[in-house]
Amino acid sequence: xxxxxxxxxxxxxxxxxxxxxxxxxxxxxxxxxxxxxxxxxxxxxxxxxxxxxxxxxxxxxxxxxxxxxxxxxxxxxxxxxxxxxxxxxxxxxxxxxxxxxxxxxxxxxxxxxxxxxxxxxxxxxxxxxxxxxxxxxxxxxxxxxxxxxxxxxxxxxxxxxxxxxxxxxxxxxxxxxxxxxxxxxxxxxxxxxxxxxxxxxxxxxxxxxxxxxxxxxxxxxxxxxxxxxxxxxxxxxxxxxxxxxxxxxxxxxxxxxxxxxxxxxxxxxxxxxxxxxxxxxxxxxxxxxxxxxxxxxxxxxxxxxxxxxxxxxxxxxx
Amino acid sequence: xxxxxxxxxxxxxxxxxxxxxxxxxxxxxxxxxxxxxxxxxxxxxxxxxxxxxxxxxxxxxxxxxxxxxxxxxxxxxxxxxxxxxxxxxxxxxxxxxxxxxxxxxxxxxxxxxxxxxxxxxxxxxxxxxxxxxxxxxxxxxxxxxxxxxxxxxxxxxxxxxxxxxxxxxxxxxxxxxxxxxxxxxxxxxxxxxxxxxxxxxxxxxxxxxxxxxxxxx
Numbered sequence: 001x002x003x004x005x006x007x008x009x010x011x012x013x014x015x016x017x018x019x020x021x022x023x024x025x026x027x028x029x030x031x032x033x034x035x036x037x038x039x040x041x042x043x044x045x046x047x048x049x050x051x052x053x054x055x056x057x058x059x060x061x062x063x064x065x066x067x068x069x070x071x072x073x074x075x076x077x078x079x080x081x082x083x084x085x086x087x088x089x090x091x092x093x094x095x096x097x098x099x100x101x102x103x104x105x106x107x108x109x110x111x112x113x114x115x116x117x118x119x120x121x122x123x124x125x126x127x128x129x130x131x132x133x134x135x136x137x138x139x140x141x142x143x144x145x146x147x148x149x150x151x152x153x154x155x156x157x158x159x160x161x162x163x164x165x166x167x168x169x170x171x172x173x174x175x176x177x178x179x180x181x182x183x184x185x186x187x188x189x190x191x192x193x194x195x196x197x198x199x200x201x202x203x204x205x206x207x208x209x210x211x212x213x214x215x216x217x218x219x220x221x222x223x224x225x226x227x228x229x230x231x232x233x234x235x236x237x238x239x240x241x242x243x244x245x246x247x248x249x250x251x252x253x254x255x256x257x258x259x260x261x262x263x264x265x266x267x268x269x270x271x272x273x274x275x276x277x278x279x280x281x282x283x284x285x286x287x288x289x290x291x292x293x294x295x296x297x298x299x300x301x302x303x304x305x306x307x308x309x310x311x312x313x314x315x316x317x318x
Numbered sequence: 319x320x321x322x323x324x325x326x327x328x329x330x331x332x333x334x335x336x337x338x339x340x341x342x343x344x345x346x347x348x349x350x351x352x353x354x355x356x357x358x359x360x361x362x363x364x365x366x367x368x369x370x371x372x373x374x375x376x377x378x379x380x381x382x383x384x385x386x387x388x389x390x391x392x393x394x395x396x397x398x399x400x401x402x403x404x405x406x407x408x409x410x411x412x413x414x415x416x417x418x419x420x421x422x423x424x425x426x427x428x429x430x431x432x433x434x435x436x437x438x439x440x441x442x443x444x445x446x447x448x449x450x451x452x453x454x455x456x457x458x459x460x461x462x463x464x465x466x467x468x469x470x471x472x473x474x475x476x477x478x479x480x481x482x483x484x485x486x487x488x489x490x491x492x493x494x495x496x497x498x499x500x501x502x503x504x505x506x507x508x509x510x511x512x513x514x515x516x517x518x519x520x521x522x523x524x525x526x527x528x529x530x531x532x533x534x535x
Contacts, residue, residue: 080366088506091365141504143367188505259505278449278502283436287366290357290427292434 059148059214060132063206064231064300068293071134072145074214076287081221082139083240084188085174085181092183097220100180102241105225111171111246114162121225125211127160128152132215133208138270138299140234144284149229150212155203163199163247170202171195171252172228173244181241189255195228195239196252196266200308206231206301209242232301234268265318269309270299274318330401338405342383342412346419349375357427369427376420377499381513383413384492385520392523407469410488414466417459451501458494461487492517 059071083093086100105121130152138144158170176192178184184191201207208229211218218224223240230237236256246252256264263277272282272295283292298305309317353372355361364371387409394402429445430437445452465487467473474481496517499510 076366084505088504088508090367143370275448278451280441280444282441283434285367285369285428290369292430292436294436 060134060150062134064136064304065134065146066136066296066300069136069146071148072287077145077147077213078219078222080287082141082235083183083221083223085183085191085193085241086221087183088188093221094219096182100220100224102218102220102224105243107226107242108244108246109157109161110244111248112164112167113247114164115160117161124157124226125152128156130211131208135206135208135229135231136299136301137229137231137235137238138284138295140236140264140268140276140281142276142279142281142284142295143287144293144295145287148214149208149210150215151208151210151229153205154207154209154228155205157209157245158199158202158247161245161247166249167247168199169248169250169252170197170199171244171246171248172197172239172242173246174239175241175243190258193239193255194252195237195254196248197228197230197237198251198308199247201230201305204230204305204308206304232269232298232305234264234270236264237268267309267314267317269305269314269318270295271297271314271318273297274315325397325399327397327399330399335405335408338408342408345375345379346416349379350419353423353427369423373420373423373428376416376423377495378513380413380416380420381492381495381499381517383409383416384488384495385513385517387413387488388492388517388520388524392520392527395527411466411469414462417462421459451498454494454501455498458491458498461494462491465491489521 062069079094080090081093082090083097086093086096103121106118107121107124108116108118110116130150132148132150134146134148136144137147154170172195174193175181176184178191197207210223210227210229211225213219213222218227223238223242226242227240228238228242251266254264254266257266270281275281281295284295285292296302349364349372352361352363353368356364356368364375387406390402390406390409394400425431425442426433429442431439431442446456447453465485468477468481468484477484496510496514499513500507503510
């Protein structure tokens with residue numbers, strides 16, 4: 001089994017995987033090596049391909065990756081972002097978030113919990129095990145990436161807060177500070193950004209509160225210092241720069257749903273059969289690769305999450 | 319009578335036609351190789367999603383050439399450079415060339431009809447009929463085709479008055495283009511609104527000139 005406790009110093013030096021095209025070409029050669037951490041190759045591979053596979057493993061434990069999935073180059077992960085608090089263009093966040101200070105940072109846990117709290121980020125993270133996990137990421141705009149996250153399980157945080165029996169949902173809120181987040185000076189969305197999960201979704205072992213990518217602290221443009229990662233849902237569920245986690249009895253109002261409810265639902269589970277009104281969700285373009293690939297139900301995580309939605313009409317609850 | 323300041327350029331400067339042609343070609347010469355280079359040869363000019371970036375740039379240049387075509391008459395009026403008139407065709411045909419590149423990029427590189435085993439004609443048909451911004455974009459393209467086809471001197475001579483009527487579509491197409499742009503974006507409507515404002519200014523300017531002409535006549 002892959003080692004999940006590698007310190008960042010053990011991770012392959014950046015220079016090795018900076019040459020994205022070489023990386024991606026080699027990707028075609030790896031074959032099935034990554035599925036669920038399996039190590040048996042389907043065919044003999046070149047030394048180069050083997051090296052690539054090791055490299056990928058050193059980034060974290062793969063979860064739900066398909067045979068052809070390789071980590072999207074760090075350069076793309078950290079320069080192609082939707083983070084409207086720093087501008088609506090894909091390269092705006094990387095350009096405008098440089099001076100953002102993500103420390104000191106406090107996180108409030110409140111609402112229907114036995115143990116509410118207002119934590120310094122360090123204290124908030126300290127009791128939990130930090131893990132490196134490679135997840136697929138599917139944006140509602142029909143592009144996708146494969147991202148090596150670092151983070152803690154949200155379930156761990158919630159268990160410590162002890163939700164009351166009335167708690168049914170978890171609401172997340174981004175920092176509201178137009179002086180530090182210039183995008184909030186424009187009424188593009190109803191600030192601050194708000195997201196939510198059903199309690200069982202929040203408790204799912206896949207749900208992460210990420211603190212890093214590629215073995216390093218989250219860059220500001222990726223949602224420093226703390227963001228949500230739910231790999232079976234469209235990327236906009238992954239709320240960034242979280243300052244508040246609140247347990248509620250009713251479904252939280254979420255930002256994109258408020259902005260365009262016909263286009264963005266509360267659940268936002270990746271579903272190739274339910275089109276966005278303006279484009280098909282049947283296929284996706286993987287950043288760094290040319291050819292479209294089929295979009296998978298729940299983004300390839302059906303085995304881990306589909307049971308939470310049994311009996312639900314996923315066309316209506318998009 | 320209206321005053322016509324010639325700014326000392328009463329006649330077309332030598333080499334202007336060639337220069338205009340090259341200038342109009344330049345964006346495509348930069349965008350298309352950059353996009354293809356990024357996609358297939360490992361360059362990195364247009365960022366992480368070269369297909370979308372190139373597709374959007376080609377769309378924006380289409381609008382710019384459509385606008386330039388409409389701006390010639392007001393510009394002539396302002397400067398008295400009547401020799402600009404014949405370049406309307408050049409600019410209009412460049413608008414058509416850019417929209418063709420935009421459409422090709424959309425079809426082959428973005429949607430990947432023919433290219434991808436996962437995409438068929440039915441998918442494209444669904445896009446064209448069920449997604450209003452694509453329907454409107456395609457309508458704008460279709461309306462531009464007869465304008466390009468009847469841009470020759472022979473067609474102008476043959477069609478007479480009907481040519482002028484047909485080519486009033488040159489007002490309709492850029493309006494559809496701006497609507498297409500507005501509907502395509504998510505919440506970042508600032509840029510399409512700027513295009514809309516520029517188009518409105520050009521159209522108002524033309525309307526003013528037309529009413530002045532009517533008053534003189």
